[in-house]
Amino acid sequence: MKSHFQFSNQQRNGIFLLLALIVIIQCLYWFVPNLYINSKEELPENINEIEAFRNEIDSLRLVEIENKKPKIYPFNPNYITDYKGYSLGMSNEEIDRLHKFRSTNQWVNSAKDFQNVTKVSDSFLAKISPYFKFPEWVTNPKPKSRGYNNSYSKSSTSKSYNQKIDLNIATANQLRIVYGVGEKLSERIIKYRNKFSGGFISDIQLNEIYGLEQEVIERIKNDFTVKTPRSIQTYNLNTATRDQLVTIQYIDYEIANNIIEERTLRDGFSSIDDLRMVEDFPLKKFEIIKLYLHL
Template sequence: MARFFTEREIRAVAVFLPLAGLLVAAVALFRPKSDPLEARRVEVAMERRMPADSIRLRPFDPNTADFDELLRLGLSKHEAVSLLKYRAAGKVFRIPEDLSLCYGISDSLYRRLAPWVRIGRRYAIAPREYRSGRVLPQLLAPSPFRIDTVSACYLRAIGALSKRQAEAFIRWRDLSGIYDMEELRDCYVVSDSVAAALEPYVIFPERRPHPVDAPVELNSADSAELRRVVGIGEKTVMRILRYRDRLGGFVSVAQLAEVPGVTESNYEKILKQICLDSCKIRKIDINFASPKELGRHPYMAPRTLRRLLKARQLKGGWSTAQELIDDHILTREEAARLAPYIEFGSAGGTADEKTTTRRDDAPEDAYPAEFQLETE
């Protein structure tokens, strides 16, 4: 029968096995016994933090902070060593939030350190311009401030605008000036929500009126002339012009209150700078005007318009405002508001011969005194 091992190999195995057994026995006998109390003491020492009165939170760079600096920030030895090992493994903190990814940093510790993290220029994600620090970690509570002197830093500190927005806002303000909320909202970097949040705190400077020789005539002024009136902003100018066109002209300055954007405080300023010429009012011929022209007038309600057109088709027309009341087309209040804006064309003749009659040519009882509106 063939032999698998030579005598020499058998002798070698016979010598090796006893020696290996002796080595295993020696290791088992001389291995130090574990001490649970000592292990716990070491663990407590690693978790021990600096005394509370020695902790001093201040800006630090997690990419360069050493062991002692981390301890002074309130980290335990275990947490500090974990962060250093994290860096030694080739990890880099590019943004402050990267600190939360370090396996030794708990969420509560990260929230406490986050406001003080400053990423150095070497590692920070800043492709064009290096910023020495982050935006203030805690927003300031807003307080009343003058819009003409506020700085970009303060607007950033209260969380109203970002750095670029604040700088753009300051350039806009210095170029054109801001004197009311409407002009504040006109700035392209200020959203409606930001403007609403700032409104309780903004103090506007007094606009210095341009010297004028005479008040602005409200019914003939163009947008440039109206813009000169203190209290009328750019958007309000367009609203006044659109409303004036629909109305046919103002017969009283009180009608300005019907224009969106004219507040009570602005109204008091405007009164001192305008005048009215009611002769420039554009009138509507109640007997011959088209439904579209009649319905465009802000004082002509849809229901009133339907009654008027139906009655006009049957009757042919009217000669006085009192007839409209008697026919239950208009109430006395509606007639009082519409009286300055309507005229009564002749009901006779052909369509080519129909001409409108000016208010001066109308009978004396065409507009009873009770329907006249006071003009200023």
């Protein structure tokens, strides 16, 4: 026991230092909380600033929540899909009524038409109708000074080839004479024509222009036609190489290979219409593609 309580001077100093540290820590433990409380008593002077900062954070949080909510952009109600209708809040029955109406090749041309067809409530219509966006020729129709109407008859106003204006030299103002062709559509026609050196090849290219309905295209063709088609390279469908085929609009290497394989299996095509049997052939562009081919 004696050996446990005999210390050198250095050990005694260490023990005293340890005891001093314990006393200092105990003092800090008791006095520091009082200092913290005193500091809290000074906070009321900054309460207004803190409250303003908190309000700013809350407002930023609300803005962020609002930004994360689904947004509705202008849309044509004639093309509402099942998913679009569901996201807007339409019932399955209301969506089905619209699809059934459109399957008869009829169009919704106003918010009132939309409600009559779908039977949506007045409150729902008031919420979504501000986002309806109809074609320009519906929202801003031109006076029917030339006798055109929705039951347009080609035979009653048809013109001869000589009376028609060359589509490759027609101006935007001349195109706007056609009922259903406004400022934007006329500009699109000119822009599409200017994409190619020499302009249109055939009237069929009008189908390539976004926003042109078939009825409007028929009206354009009544007053305009391609009289000076641009010169293009045509290829014999039964002898054209893959590199030649891929120069044709809408034909890539995969489709060119499929054409050559089908041609080999058939021992040559007997008609250009046989291209419809080619795997992955872009059938919607068939009339454009056939302009570049012959047998």
